[in-house]
Amino acid sequence: MTLDAKLSTYMAYYLEKDFFEDVDMFNLVSKVMQGDLTLRWYNADTEHVRLFPKDRERGLTYEDCNVGSYGYDHMPELIRNNYSMAPRGSELWGKLPDLGYTVNRKSEVWSDNVVALYEEAKTRRWAPAVDVAWDDLTKTPLPPNLEAAMAQLCTFLQECATVVMSVSSRWIYSINQEFLELKSYLCAQILDQARHIEVFRKRALLGGQGLKRASVTAEQALKEILGAETYIEASLGGNLMLGSFLLSVYRQIAAVAPSLAERKLFSLVTQDAARLVGYGSGHVRYYIAHLPQQEVKLHSYLDTAEHCLLGILGSEEYLEPLIILAGGGTTPAEVKTGSSRVVRFLSQTVAAYLERCERAGLQGRAQRSRLPQYLQRIIHSQ
Amino acid sequence: MAYLSTIDFFEDKNFLDRWKRNLKGDLDLSWMQAKTEKIAVTPENPRRGLTFRDLDKGTYGFTNQPEFERRNRSFAPRGAELPEGLPDVQAEVSQKGEVWAYNTEGYYEEAMTRQWNATLDVPWHDLAKTELPDEISRAYAQLLTFLTEVEMIATDVPAEWMGKLNNNFTEVKNFMATQVMDEARHAEVFRKRALTTGYGLMKASPQNEISLKQIRDADSFAEMSLSLHLIGEGFVLTLFRFSEYISPTEADKKMFRLVMQDEARHVGYGVQHLKWVMRHFPEKREVIHKHLEEAENMLFGGGNALEVTEPFIILAGKGLKKENIEQGAKITAMFQLKQMEEYFERLDKCGLGERRKTSKLHRAMELTRASLQEAGVIA
Numbered sequence: 144m145t146l147d148a149k150l151s152t153y154m155a156y157y158l159e160k161d162f163f164e165d166v167d168m169f170n171l172v173s174k175v176m177q178g179d180l181t182l183r184w185y186n187a188d189t190e191h192v193r194l195f196p197k198d199r200e201r202g203l204t205y206e207d208c209n210v211g212s213y214g215y216d217h218m219p220e221l222i223r224n225n226y227s228m229a230p231r232g233s234e235l236w237g238k239l240p241d242l243g244y245t246v247n248r249k250s251e252v253w254s255d256n257v258v259a260l261y262e263e264a265k266t267r268r269w270a271p272a273v274d275v276a277w278d279d280l281t282k283t284p285l286p287p288n289l290e291a292a293m294a295q296l297c298t299f300l301q302e303c304a305t306v307v308m309s310v311s312s313r314w315i316y317s318i319n320q321e322f323l324e325l326k327s328y329l330c331a332q333i334l335d336q337a338r339h340i341e342v343f344r345k346r347a348l349l350g351g352q353g354l355k356r357a358s359v360t361a362e363q364a365l366k367e368i369l370g371a372e373t374y375i376e377a378s379l380g381g382n383l384m385l386g387s388f389l390l391s392v393y394r395q396i397a398a399v400a401p402s403l404a405e406r407k408l409f410s411l412v413t414q415d416a417a418r419l420v421g422y423g424s425g426h427v428r429y430y431i432a433h434l435p436q437q438e439v440k441l442h443s444y445l446d447t448a449e450h451c452l453l454g455i456l457g458s459e460e461y462l463e464p465l466i467i468l469a470g471g472g473t474t475p476a477e478v479k480t481g482s483s484r485v486v487r488f489l490s491q492t493v494a495a496y497l498e499r500c501e502r503a504g505l506q507g508r509a510q511r512s513r514l515p516q517y518l519q520r521i522i523h524s525q
Numbered sequence: 526m527a528y529l530s531t532i533d534f535f536e537d538k539n540f541l542d543r544w545k546r547n548l549k550g551d552l553d554l555s556w557m558q559a560k561t562e563k564i565a566v567t568p569e570n571p572r573r574g575l576t577f578r579d580l581d582k583g584t585y586g587f588t589n590q591p592e593f594e595r596r597n598r599s600f601a602p603r604g605a606e607l608p609e610g611l612p613d614v615q616a617e618v619s620q621k622g623e624v625w626a627y628n629t630e631g632y633y634e635e636a637m638t639r640q641w642n643a644t645l646d647v648p649w650h651d652l653a654k655t656e657l658p659d660e661i662s663r664a665y666a667q668l669l670t671f672l673t674e675v676e677m678i679a680t681d682v683p684a685e686w687m688g689k690l691n692n693n694f695t696e697v698k699n700f701m702a703t704q705v706m707d708e709a710r711h712a713e714v715f716r717k718r719a720l721t722t723g724y725g726l727m728k729a730s731p732q733n734e735i736s737l738k739q740i741r742d743a744d745s746f747a748e749m750s751l752s753l754h755l756i757g758e759g760f761v762l763t764l765f766r767f768s769e770y771i772s773p774t775e776a777d778k779k780m781f782r783l784v785m786q787d788e789a790r791h792v793g794y795g796v797q798h799l800k801w802v803m804r805h806f807p808e809k810r811e812v813i814h815k816h817l818e819e820a821e822n823m824l825f826g827g828g829n830a831l832e833v834t835e836p837f838i839i840l841a842g843k844g845l846k847k848e849n850i851e852q853g854a855k856i857t858a859m860f861q862l863k864q865m866e867e868y869f870e871r872l873d874k875c876g877l878g879e880r881r882k883t884s885k886l887h888r889a890m891e892l893t894r895a896s897l898q899e900a901g902v903i904a
Contacts (some may be wrong), residue, residue: 155742156738156741157819158735158736158823159735162822162825163885165826168826172831175831175835175854176834176838176854178851180835181831183831184835184836185663187667189724189725189726189727190725192720192723192725193721194717194721195649195652195721202645202646202649203644203647208720210720213725213726228675228677229729230674230677230729232725232726233670233726233729234727234728235729238735239731239734239735240731240735242738242741265643265710266642268640270640271574271575272574272634272638273574273638274574277575295556298605301605302600302602305600305602308687308698312684312688312702313688315681315685316681320677320681323712323716326709329684330680330706330708330709331709333687333702334705334706336702337699337702338637341637345566345580348564349566349575353559353563354561354605355556355605356556356561357600357602357605357608359609362599363530363531363610365600366600367529371527450534451534453534453535454530454532457534457543459543459547462544462548463552463556466547466552473554475550478550482549517541521545521548522548524548525548
């Protein structure tokens with residue numbers, strides 16, 4: 144065996160015993176297989192329920208399952224008794240393993256709309272391969288400058304979607320399994336973002352110009368957002384702040400989209416992004432409502448992190464193609480039109496983000512944030 | 526904060542000045558001349574739409590991807606121009622052979638088109654009207670509790686690893702995103718079904734959980750994929766197939782057919798990944814055997830947990846009477862034999878046929894076979 148191979152035989156976790164050598168288990172299983180069942184699970188000490196869909200058309204939702212010890216309403220604020228894989232409401236007994244969850248407080252993850260968002264994500268699923276009219280896009284190519292702008296924008300949007308996907312995927316592992324509905328929603332969010340990476344990649348490559356340039360400024364900002372040290376900060380930065388930005392961008396591009404197929408594409412991603420923001424806002428609202436003393440910490444986080452939104456908004460690889468698409472081309476007149484539209488759009492994006500912060504309970508954010516003042520400086524210099 | 530951007534955008538004068546120039550119409554447009562490949566892409570089969578396979582061209586493709594991703598350490602998509610100053614996002618896995626599987630892109634596209642919805646695609650209303658005998662309901666609720674428990678680990682683990690892969694592995698990361706969602710849906714559907722039995726969830730299984738923890742704590746992608754995709758999900762796939770066979774209603778059979786579809790993809794990825802590794806890195810054979818030793822221990826421990834074996838016997842025998850249990854035990858033993866046989870067949874396909882000679886699990890399989898032959902259950 145080579146040295147490399149020897150080193151990689153290291154494993155992080157070995158089972159407590161070698162079950163192949165476990166005579167007790169062997170004897171017990173043999174007895175069972177001969178018909179002598181223990182039935183130790185038969186009278187499990189759990190709540191007996193028989194649920195059914197309240198609304199047949201909607202099917203059996205998680206809301207229908209929000210009953211007694213199985214429900215999310217009665218979950219305690221702090222999960223102290225279950226660090227294992229055991230589903231909420233099942234009987235915990237024996238030596239269940241500790242999976243090392245580090246997020247065990249309901250207020251740190253929960254949002255009142257999470258169940259509805261999860262159900263919506265499933266019913267509104269779509270597949271980029273077949274739900275975008277790729278043939279139409281092939282038949283009606285854009286003028287080269289507009290196509291280049293679209294390819295650049297789609298390159299940039301893949302970078303953003305990668306980070307949103309990473310925010311969810313990196314935290315799921317640390318969140319206690321008791322928060323099942325929330326974790327399920329995050330799984331749906333991961334799939335949404337994978338779909339966005341796919342659709343933007345496909346759109347960029349279909350136009351014939353290939354991908355364009357990655358953005359240093361945007362990526363620096365995105366890495367800072369991803370690097371948040373707590374889940375609430377990651378969600379505030381990734382879902383609410385970055386999500387708000389993406390929602391505005393998708394809407395804007397849908398509005399100025401050069402073709403019907405592109406309008407549909409951006410309408411589809413807008414739907415998904417609205418859920419992202421819906422969860423981010425709801426999460427912050429729930430957090431502040433239950434831990435009001437922490438509001439100041441969130442403000443403080445945003446004081447530092449909002450420059451990331453600026454870095455993304457002002458990155459050349461985003462701003463310039465948006466101006467070209469908004470103006471319809473690269474002639475001076477088109478660029479002028481595009482610029483004035485983008486200025487309005489930037490103001491709306493920041494205003495919408497700050498309004499969401501306020502509605503989520505971050506009172507006075509609009510006054511405290513440096514973003515509006517900064518934008519004014521840019522706008523007035525025009 | 527764990528990372529601070531190298532630029533404070535509020536304070537950077539160059540950034541502000543450039544932004545002002547942009548909005549005055551003074552565009553740089555250097556990105557228009559990005560040094561990237563221009564390719565022609567069309568959907569080869571319009572009915573399938575535009576697939577990842579259609580994009581497998583030049584620097585954008587996965588076929589020509591280098592074995593080691595040395596250049597791109599950022600969020601940039603594969604094939605984009607990488608200017609100086611992009612951050613290093615500290616990917617832990619940057620070798621294609623560690624993650625790639627034949628047909629990854631196909632599994633991904635299939636997953637996207639075959640998404641289903643646990644809320645609507647199971648006829649819950651019909652199930653609500655179905656009355657099952659008490660012992661069947663209890664046994665079924667226990668089996669469903671076990672399955673919910675198993676599925677949980679399969680959401681966390683791929684999600685965790687997605688974040689560790691180099692972003693150039695687009696198709697693999699996207700495939701894993703579909704797996705994360707598939708497993709969330711499985712946990713959902715089994716939980717919901719348990720809560721419609723009249724019993725709710727039953728007992729957790731410490732022996733099963735202690736065993737499965739091995740997957741969660743895998744310290745390399747290859748180790749995780751062997752334990753999760755090939756072994757764990759392989760066993761669960763057989764379990765689903767038998768569960769469909771013994772499940773008490775047509776609606777339940779439909780549920781198991783739906784989850785089987787998803788599970789087959791995950792196992793497919795695991796098999797094709799191991800095949801890829803064996804074909805491209807034959808020197809890893811010994812390391813893989815070493816991992817399999819412990820992974821088979823996990824399987825043997827988890828598979829023999831009474832919280833799955835006993836309800837399975839009752840469901841297979843359709844009751845608790847002596848003759849039911851006798852019949853149920855035979856079917857369960859055949860099921861366990863099948864699980865092990867299929868596992869070794871998968872290894873054969875990957876070129877690891879010699880595993881049978883050293884594996885303790887193989888010895889267990891032969892013992893099971895012999896006892897079934899002695900009892901006249903199988904020839």
